[in-house]
Amino acid sequence: MERMPKWADVALVPLMSLMLAFAISALVIAAIGENPWAAIRTMVTGALGSTYGWGYTLYYTTNFLFTGLAVSVAFHAGLFNIGGEGQAALGGLGVALCCLFIPWPHWSLALIAATLSGAAFGAAWAALPAWLQARRGSHIVITTIMFNFIGASLLNYLLVNVLKPQGSMDPATARFAPEVRLPGLHEVLAVAGIPFSKATPVNVTLLVGLAACVAVWALIWRTRLGYEIRAFGKSEKAAVYAGIRPVRITMVAMLISGGLAGMMAINNVMGEAERLVMNSVEGAGFIGIAVALMGRGHPFGVLLAALLFGFLYQGGAELALFTSIPRELIVVIQALVILFTGALDDLVRRPVAALFRLTRKETR
Amino acid sequence: MEPLGGVSPDGGRPAAVAPSAPWAIELRGxxxxxxxxxxxxxxxxxxxRGSIHGIVGENGAGKSxxxxxxxxFYRADAGEILIGGRPVQIPDSQAAIxxxxxxVFQHFKLVPNFTVLENVILGAEDGALLRPSLTRARAVLADLAREYDLDVDPNAVVENLSVGHQQRVEILKALFRRADILILDEPTGVLTPDEADHLFRILRGLRDQGKTIVLITHKLREIMxxxxxxxxxRRGQMVATVPTPETSPEQLAELMxxxxxxxxxxxxxxAPGRTVLQVENLALTDAQGVQRLRGINLHVRAGEILGIAGVAxxxxxxxLDVLGGYARATGRVTVNxxxxxxxxxxxxxxxRRAQGIAHVPEDRQxxxxxxxxxxxxxxGFGYHHAPEYQKNALFMDNDALRADCAAKMARFDIRPPIPALAARNFSGGNQQKIIVAREIERNPDLLLVGQPTRGVDIGAIEFIHKQIIALRDAGKAIxxxxxxxxxxxxxSDRIAVMFDGRIMGxxxxxxxxERDLGLLMAGMAG
Incomplete structure (x- = not known):
C-alpha cells in the first residue's frame, strides 16, 4: 500500500544497493591488504578513463544488453529464462554458418542476415524448453539450465569434429571473410568527427543493441502481443479468461527471448572474434539475468545495468592486470553487486520506504 | 480533535454492564x-464490553x-487506542494478541493440510517440542467447545472441513490466545444460511460470557x-453510532x-423473445475425476434473466467456466x-466474445x-483485439483506451476516477464496476454474471443491479x-437451482x- 516516489524506487534504491556492494567490496580489498581506493581508481580509469577503456566497456555492455533484454522479455511473461548462455552459444553457430558459407558482397547485408540467423538459432534453442513448459509443465528454469549444457556439448562436438578447418589444432571455425567484418565504433564515430580508440572490439552491434532496446520497449508496452505477454505474466487465470492462450504466449515469449539472446552473437562472434570459438559466450548469458533483475525488466534499466556490468567486466580485467589483487576478487565484487541489487533488494528498500513515510508524515 | 458533526461521542449505553465500567475498546481521533x-x-x-458491535459501511469506507x-497491520498517523481503559500501542499483530x-479474517489464515489442533497452536507453541502444546491445546479446546458450542474435531485435517467449520477453527484460534475482543470481517460471506445461524448462536454465546465482538459486514439484515x-x-469517517433497536435497515443504508x-x-x-442460449446435456469431469456437471439442460431467452441459485x-x-470458454465439457451448447x-x-x-458472450466472472481479482x-x-482486457483500441496494424492505441476508461469511469461512477491507478488500489465495488462497465458496454447478446455483488457495497450493488436489468430490458439474455x-x-425472471452438478428444478x-429454494439447494427435489 505504502509507496515511495517513483524516482526513489527506480533510481535511489538500486544506487544505494550498489554503493553498499562497493563499500563491502572495499572492505574485502582492505582485508586482503590492498588499498581499496587505488583499486577503485584503477577500475574507473581502466574502464572509463580512455576511449580504449570505453571501447571494451561498451563491447561487454553490448553483450549484456542482448542477454538482459532476453531475460526481461521472458520475465514479463512470468517465465524465468536461465538459458541465455546456451541460446547465445547457438546464436553464435547461426552467425558463424551464415558468415562462413555465404559469400556476402557487403557487411551490411551480412549483418542483417547474421542477425536473423543468430536470432533463429537462439530462438530454436529456446523453443524446446518453451514447448515442454507450455505442453507438459516441465519447469522452464530446469529445462533451460539443462539446455545450456546440451548447447555447450553440441558446440564442442561441432567445432572439434565438423567446423574446424582441416589441419588446425584449434577447436574453432575458420576466420570469416574480410567482407563480413563489422565496422568498429571508431569508424562510426569518425563519420561524426569524434576520435575513438581503434584497438577495441566495440562495433556497430552496439547500435543494433540500442535499437533492440527500443524495439523491446515498444513490443512490451505498445503492442497487443506485449499486452498479452504482460497479462499472462501477471495472472495466467485472468489471461485465460480474456482469451489469451497460454501455450501461444509461452512459446512466443520464449522464442523472442531466445532470439534476443542469439542475437548477441553478432557482437562477440561476428564483431569481435570473427570466427566461432569454444565457449564464446563467456558467461554473458548468466550476467543477463542479473542485468534484467537490476534493470527491473525495463529496457532503459537494462541499458543502465548492462553499462554497469560492462564497467565491472572491463574494470575488473584492468584490476587483475595492474594490481596484485587476484582475478578472483573481481568475481567477488560482481557477486556482491548481484547480491545487493538483486537478492538483497529489500535490505535497502525497506528502510528507504520507512524514511519516506516518516518525512511525509512530518511535512503534513 | 473535535468530535465530528453527526458523530455521537457516546457509543451507546451497554445493557448488561454498568455505565462506569471501562469500554472494551476506545478509539480516539x-x-x-x-x-x-x-x-x-x-x-x-x-x-x-460484553456487546456485539456492528460496523457497516460501503467498501472503501475505511472499515478494514x-x-x-x-x-x-497499519499504524495510525494520529490518534489513541485504549483497550479496557488503558492506552496501548499496537505495532504488530503480536501486540494485538x-x-x-x-x-477472524474474511479469507481464513489456516494451513490446509494441518489438523485443527496443529492450526490452533501454530505460532503459540509452548516450546520446541510440540507434544506438550498439543496436549494442552486439546484440553483447552475441549473446554471451549463445551462452553461456546464450538464443536470441531481437533484431529480433523482443515482442508476436509466445511467452510463453516474452518471459520470455527479461526474463532478457536483467537480464543485459545485468550482473546477478549473478537473482530470478525464479513464472516457470513462464505456461509450457507444454516451455517450463518450457527455462527450467530456462537457469537451470542461468546457475548453472554463477557466477550466483546466487533462484526464488520455489509449485510444489514445481519446487523439488525x-x-x-x-x-x-462513510468515506473514512464515522458518521453515526446508534443502538441497533433504534434504527432500521433503510436508515443505515442511507447513512452508509x-x-x-x-x-x-x-x-x-x-418480455422474453427468442432463445439465445440453449444448453443440452452439459457434463464435465474435472482433473481429479470428480463429475462437476452431470447433464445440465437449460435455456435463456432474449430479454430475460435466468438466475442460478445454489450453495457454492x-x-x-x-x-460459467464452460460457457466462458475456459473449461472443456461434453454436450451441446448453442448461442443464437x-x-x-x-x-x-x-x-x-x-x-466466445466474438460470438456475443460477455462474462462478469465470479472472482474479479x-x-x-x-x-x-x-x-x-x-x-480493454479481453477486448484488446477490438479495432477501436488499435492505432495501426502494429501498435495498440493506449490513448483510446485511456479515453474509454475515463468515459466509463464517468458513466459508471467509478471512484477514484483515475485511469492510471492500478486496479489493485480500487475498492471491491469499484473493481466490479470496472468489469461490469467493460462487459456491459460491449452490448453482448448473452451476459454471464457470476456473484455480481460479492463483497460489493450497497451503493454499487444498486447500481450494478440496475445495469443488469437495463441490459435485459434492451433485449439481451442474462x-x-x-x-x-x-x-x-x-x-431473476426464472430461477433454476443447482445441486451436485444438476438442475434440481x-x-x-x-x-x-427462500424456504422452497433452500430445499432444492439442499438436494431435495420439490
Missing part, C-alpha cells in the same frame, strides 16, 4: 492516510483500515439480527451511502442457434482483472449465478420463497 487517500479521518468510537490499525484482540450497537462509516437507497430492485415484467461449489462455477466449441480446440475466451494493470489497461438468495429472487420468483 484515529487518522490514517495512504498517499493522497484519507482512509480514516479522525475516528472516535467506544465499544462496550480501521480494523487493520486495531490489529497492528497480547492486548486480547483476536481477528445480531448486534447491540452499530456504527456506520449518504443518500436514500432503494433496497428493493425496481424492475418491470420481462455445486457446479455453478464450472457452468450457432453451436459453440466445448472441446477447447477453437473455443476460448476470445472466440483472479480472473476479471489484472490487479497490477492500470484501470485503463483493464478496460445468466446470473449467485449464492445470495436475495439477489436471485429480486433479479426451476421456479418463478413469484411462486417461490
Amino acid at each position: 484515529i487518522s490514517k492516510a495512504f498517499g493522497p487517500v484519507q482512509a480514516n479521518r479522525d475516528i472516535s468510537i467506544r465499544i462496550a 483500515t480501521l480494523m487493520s490499525i486495531l490489529y497492528g 497480547r492486548a486480547g484482540i483476536g481477528m 439480527e445480531i448486534t447491540d450497537h452499530v456504527s456506520v462509516m 451511502v449518504g443518500r436514500k437507497v432503494l433496497l428493493h430492485v425496481d424492475k418491470g415484467p420481462a 461449489g455445486n457446479g455453478q462455477s464450472e457452468l 442457434g450457432v453451436e459453440i466449441d466445448l472441446t477447447g480446440r477453437t473455443g476460448d475466451g476470445r472466440s 483472479v480472473r476479471g482483472l489484472i490487479l497490477d494493470f492500470a484501470a485503463w489497461e483493464n478496460v 445468466l446470473l449465478v449467485s449464492v445470495e438468495l436475495d439477489e436471485i429472487l429480486s433479479l 426451476e421456479r418463478l420468483p413469484s411462486e417461490t420463497n
